[in-house]
Amino acid sequence: MNAARKPARWQSSDDAIRAVQVAFDVEEAVLEAVRRAAFEENRSTSDQIRALLGLSTASRPKRPRLTVSLAPADYELLAQRYGLAADDRLAIKEQVTLELIHFAETRKSETQV
Structure with a gap:
């Protein structure tokens, strides 16, 4: 073109x-x-x-963001971890986001002690 x-x-x-x-x-x-x-x-x-x-x-x-590559087997493991369907990738992504936020909050409180 x-x-x-x-x-x-x-x-x-x-x-x-x-x-x-x-x-x-x-x-x-x-x-x-x-x-x-x-x-x-x-x-x-x-x-x-x-x-x-x-x-x-x-x-x-x-745009500030984190990335990770997830294989179908990873989605299976995460679905089990969060009690979700493996094909519900949006819900899995939301749960991973919450876990990352929790991780950051925990690290922040650990460094403030």
């Missing part, structure tokens, strides 16, 4: 489509240093690397 026929809202994504993800094999100390700096600067590790290299980063913050 040529650029003239693309909707205007799609044309701005052309550069992102051509971007290539690059992985760096480094020592554990380097991983830890970059991750720690990213955490302290409230950045993703990717944005931290871009900042270290003097490259531009997104000016607006990304």
Whole structure:
């Protein structure tokens, strides 16, 4: 599809489509240093690397979220854990969210003692 026929809202994504993800094999100390700096600067590790290299980063913050890959067997285990149907993925997601919130609250109270 040529650029003239693309909707205007799609044309701005052309550069992102051509971007290539690059992985760096480094020592554990380097991983830890970059991750720690990213955490302290409230950045993703990717944005931290871009900042270290003097490259531009997104000016607006990304939506804060956590991700995890779940296989069908994981949904089965979580469904049992929460007493839900394995195909009720939204309810499972809600329960996992509540568990993450509880985890964060527990960690926060532990560090305040």
